[in-house]
Amino acid sequence: MQRNPVVVAGGGPVGLVTTLALARQGVDVILLEGEESIPRDLRAGTFHPPTVEMLDALGLGEALLKEGIKVPEWQIRDRRHGVVAQFDLGIISDQTRYPFRLHCEQHKLSHIAHEALQQYPNARVLFSHRCTGFTQDADGVTVNVETPAGAEEIRASYLIGADGVRSTVRKGMDIEFEGFTWPERFLVFATPYDLREQGFTGNAYIADPDEWCAIFIQPHQGPPGIWRIAFPTLPEMDEEQILSDEFVQSRIQGFLSPDQTYDIAYRSVYRVHQRVASTFRVGRVLLAGDSAHVNNPLGGMGLNSGIHDAVNLTEKLVAVLADPQRGDDLDLYVRQRRQTNIEYVQAITIRNKRLLEERDPDIRRKHLDEMRDIAADKDQARGYLLNSSMIASVRRAQQIQ
Numbered sequence: 001m002q003r004n005p006v007v008v009a010g011g012g013p014v015g016l017v018t019t020l021a022l023a024r025q026g027v028d029v030i031l032l033e034g035e036e037s038i039p040r041d042l043r044a045g046t047f048h049p050p051t052v053e054m055l056d057a058l059g060l061g062e063a064l065l066k067e068g069i070k071v072p073e074w075q076i077r078d079r080r081h082g083v084v085a086q087f088d089l090g091i092i093s094d095q096t097r098y099p100f101r102l103h104c105e106q107h108k109l110s111h112i113a114h115e116a117l118q119q120y121p122n123a124r125v126l127f128s129h130r131c132t133g134f135t136q137d138a139d140g141v142t143v144n145v146e147t148p149a150g151a152e153e154i155r156a157s158y159l160i161g162a163d164g165v166r167s168t169v170r171k172g173m174d175i176e177f178e179g180f181t182w183p184e185r186f187l188v189f190a191t192p193y194d195l196r197e198q199g200f201t202g203n204a205y206i207a208d209p210d211e212w213c214a215i216f217i218q219p220h221q222g223p224p225g226i227w228r229i230a231f232p233t234l235p236e237m238d239e240e241q242i243l244s245d246e247f248v249q250s251r252i253q254g255f256l257s258p259d260q261t262y263d264i265a266y267r268s269v270y271r272v273h274q275r276v277a278s279t280f281r282v283g284r285v286l287l288a289g290d291s292a293h294v295n296n297p298l299g300g301m302g303l304n305s306g307i308h309d310a311v312n313l314t315e316k317l318v319a320v321l322a323d324p325q326r327g328d329d330l331d332l333y334v335r336q337r338r339q340t341n342i343e344y345v346q347a348i349t350i351r352n353k354r355l356l357e358e359r360d361p362d363i364r365r366k367h368l369d370e371m372r373d374i375a376a377d378k379d380q381a382r383g384y385l386l387n388s389s390m391i392a393s394v395r396r397a398q399q400i401q
C-alpha cells in the first residue's frame with residue numbers, strides 16, 4: 001500500500017511523462033518544477049517511432065501527431081557532392097505503426113502531457129518548486145524543496161530525478177556522470193527559407209570536415225514549417241561571435257547561395273556531452289532522462305531515450321508500489337535502460353558525429369560509400385533503420401534480465 005506520494009523532480013518532458021504514466025495507474029504523485037511555467041525549450045524536435053507508440057499508449061499520440069510534421073525520408077549528404085544516401089522509413093512499416101520521424105518541439109509535448117494531467121486528482125504539478133536536496137532511509141525519502149513561501153520538506157515513497165543535465169538529484173546521489181564533453185559547442189538556428197526547393201528532405205545530415213551540419217524541419221510557425229540547422233563551432237569562439245549575423249549567415253550561405261541573406265528566426269548555442277550516470281538508482285532515488293544520460297543531438301535520441309526510461313521505470317515502480325517484495329524490479333530498470341543507452345544511444349550518436357566531421361578524405365569517402373551501399377540494399381537499409389529509429393534499442397532493453 002503506497003502511503004507517501006512519489007515525487008518527481010523536474011517538469012521537462014521526461015518528468016511530465018513520468019508523472020502522467022504514474023497518475024494513470026492511480027499512483028499519488030507530486031511533480032516539482034523549478035521554473036514558474038513550462039520552459040519553452042527549443043532543443044529536441046524529433047520523435048522516433050517507438051516513442052510515438054509509447055506516447056500514444058499514454059493517450060498523447062493524437063495531440064502530438066496533430067502538432068507535428070511527419071518526416072518519412074531523410075538524407076545523408078556530402079557538402080560538395082550532394083545526396084549520398086536517402087532512407088525511407090516506409091520500408092519498416094511492418095515493424096511500427098508510425099514509420100516516420102515526427103518533428104515537433106519538445107515543449108509542445110510538455111504542454112500536451114501537462115494538459116492530460118489535469119484529469120488526475122492524484123497528481124499535483126507544483127511550479128516554482130525547486131528540489132534542493134534529499135535524505136533517505138529504509139521507508140522513504142525526505143525531499144527538500146524551495147518554494148515561493150520558503151523552504152519545505154515533502155516525505156516521498158520514491159524520488160525520481162528528471163531534473164536535466166545539471167541534476168540536483170544526481171548530485172545528491174553522489175555518483176559519477178561518466179563520459180566526456182565535446183570541445184566545440186553547437187550553434188543552432190532556424191530559417192523559414194524552404195530547403196525543399198533545393199531537394200532536401202525534412203531531415204538531412206551534411207558531411208564536411210569543418211562545416212558539417214544537421215537539418216530538421218519544424219512546425220514552429222505552422223505549415224510549411226521552419227528549418228532548424230545545427231553546426232559545430234570552434235572551441236576558441238566566444239558566444240557573441242557564434243551568434244553574430246556574420247557567422248550565422250556564413251554557415252547557411254556556405255551550403256546554399258553565398259549571394260543571398262537568409263531570414264533567421266532564432267539562434268542559440270549548446271554545449272554537448274556524452275555522459276551516462278554510473279547507476280540510475282540509489283535506494284529509493286532514481287534517475288530518468290538527461291539527469292541519467294546525455295548525448296549529442298545527431299540522430300535525435302536524447303529525449304526519445306528519456307521517454308523510453310520514463311515508460312520502463314514507471315511500469316516497474318507501479319509493480320513495486322503494489323508489492324514491495326518486487327523492489328529488485330527497479331534494478332532491472334537500471335540494467336535495461338543504462339546498458340541500452342551505452343550500447344545504442346551513446347554509440348550511434350558518437351558514430352553519427354564522426355561520420356559527418358571526418359577530416360581524412362579517404363576515410364570520409366569510405367564511410368560515405370558504406371552509407372550509399374546500405375541505403376541501396378533493402379535488407380541492410382532495414383537493419384540500419386531499425387537502429388536509427390530506436391526500435392532495436394527498445395527491443396534490446398526488453399531482453400536484458
Ligand SMILES: Cc1cc2nc3c(=O)[nH]c(=O)nc-3n(C[C@H](O)[C@H](O)[C@H](O)COP(=O)(O)OP(=O)(O)OC[C@H]3O[C@@H](n4cnc5c(N)ncnc54)[C@H](O)[C@@H]3O)c2cc1C
Binds near residue numbers: 132
Ligand atoms: C540542440 C539540441 C537538439 C536536440 N534535439 C533532440 C532531438 O531532436 N530529439 C531528442 O530525442 N533529443 C534531442 N535533444 C536532447 C533533448 O533536448 C533532451 O534529451 C531533453 O530535453 C531531456 O528532457 P528532460 O526532461 O530529461 O530534461 P530537461 O528538458 O532538461 O528538463 C529538466 C527540467 O527540470 C527542471 N529542473 C532542473 N533542476 C530542477 C530542480 N532542482 N528542481 C525542480 N526542477 C528542476 C528544469 O527547469 C527543466 O524544466 C537535443 C538537445 C540539444 C542540445
